[in-house]
Amino acid sequence: VLRAGVFDSGVGGLTVVKSLLEHKLFGEIIYYGDTARVPYGPKDKNTIIRYSLEALEFFKNFDIDILITACNTVSAYAIEELRAQADFPVVGVIEPGVLALINKIESRDANILVIGTKATTNSQKYERLLNQHGYHHITSLATGLFVPVVEEGIYNGEIIKSIMHHYFHKLQTPDAIILGCTHFPLVSEAINRYYEEAVLIHSGESIVEYLESELDLKKDAFKETELKLFATESPENLKKVATLWL
Numbered sequence: 001v002l003r004a005g006v007f008d009s010g011v012g013g014l015t016v017v018k019s020l021l022e023h024k025l026f027g028e029i030i031y032y033g034d035t036a037r038v039p040y041g042p043k044d045k046n047t048i049i050r051y052s053l054e055a056l057e058f059f060k061n062f063d064i065d066i067l068i069t070a071c072n073t074v075s076a077y078a079i080e081e082l083r084a085q086a087d088f089p090v091v092g093v094i095e096p097g098v099l100a101l102i103n104k105i106e107s108r109d110a111n112i113l114v115i116g117t118k119a120t121t122n123s124q125k126y127e128r129l130l131n132q133h134g135y136h137h138i139t140s141l142a143t144g145l146f147v148p149v150v151e152e153g154i155y156n157g158e159i160i161k162s163i164m165h166h167y168f169h170k171l172q173t174p175d176a177i178i179l180g181c182t183h184f185p186l187v188s189e190a191i192n193r194y195y196e197e198a199v200l201i202h203s204g205e206s207i208v209e210y211l212e213s214e215l216d217l218k219k220d221a222f223k224e225t226e227l228k229l230f231a232t233e234s235p236e237n238l239k240k241v242a243t244l245w246l
C-alpha cells in the first residue's frame with residue numbers, strides 16, 4: 001500500500017489532506033500536526049528547521065513512501081534540510097503552487113498576490129520561483145490574522161471582512177492569488193467575494209496536480225485512503241477538526 005506522511009504545524013494541513021483524500025492517491029495517510037507548538041508562521045528559520053527535523057524523526061517510525069509538507073511555512077524554510085535527512089521523497093507545497101499558477105495564468109504581466117505567514121513571506125520563496133518563470137508583478141503579504149480566526153471556526157462575516165479590508169484595501173487588484181497557507185482555503189469563498197475576478201491557487205489542489213503529473217500517481221488508485229491522525233498536543237481536537245473539515 002502506498003503510504004504518505006503529511007506534516008503540518010497544526011490542524012491546518014487537513015485542507016491538503018482533504019484534496020489528497022478526494023483523489024485517493026494513497027492507501028494510507030499518516031498525519032502529524034505539531035499542535036503543541038503551532039503557529040510556526042511567526043517563528044524564525046532555525047526554529048522551523050529544528051521542529052521539522054523532529055517531525056521527520058516521528059515519520060521514521062512508519063514505513064512511509066513519501067512525505068508531504070502541507071505547511072507552507074515548513075515548505076518555505078525547511079524543505080532542503082528535510083530532503084537531506086530523509087530516505088524517502090519530500091514534497092513541499094510551494095513548487096506545486098507555482099506550477100498550478102503557471103497552468104492557469106499565461107500572461108507574465110499578471111498581478112499576482114501571494115499571501116502567507118510572516119515566515120513564508122520573509123523567505124521570498126514564492127517570488128523567486130515566480131520570477132524564474134517570468135512573472136514580475138508580485139505582491140507578497142503576510143496575512144497571519146486569518147490563521148487564529150479560521151482556527152476559531154470563522155470563515156466569513158464581519159471579522160473576515162475587516163481582516164480583508166485591513167490587508168487588501170491599498171493593493172492593486174490581483175489577477176491571481178496564491179493561498180500560501182494551509183488555513184486560507186477555508187476563507188477562499190470570502191476572498192473570492194472581495195476579489196471576484198481573481199484566480200485562487202490552493203495548496204491542496206496544487207499538490208494533487210503535482211503528484212499526478214510529476215510523480216505519476218494515479219487518481220483513484222485506491223478504493224479508499226485510511227487516515228491516521230497524530231498530534232503533539234490534544235489529538236482529540238485534531239480529530240474534531242478533521243470531522244468538521246473532511
Ligand code: DGL
Binds near residue numbers: 042072180
Ligand atoms: N501551517 C502554516 C502554513 O501553512 C500556518 C499556521 C502556522 O503558522 O503554523 O504556513
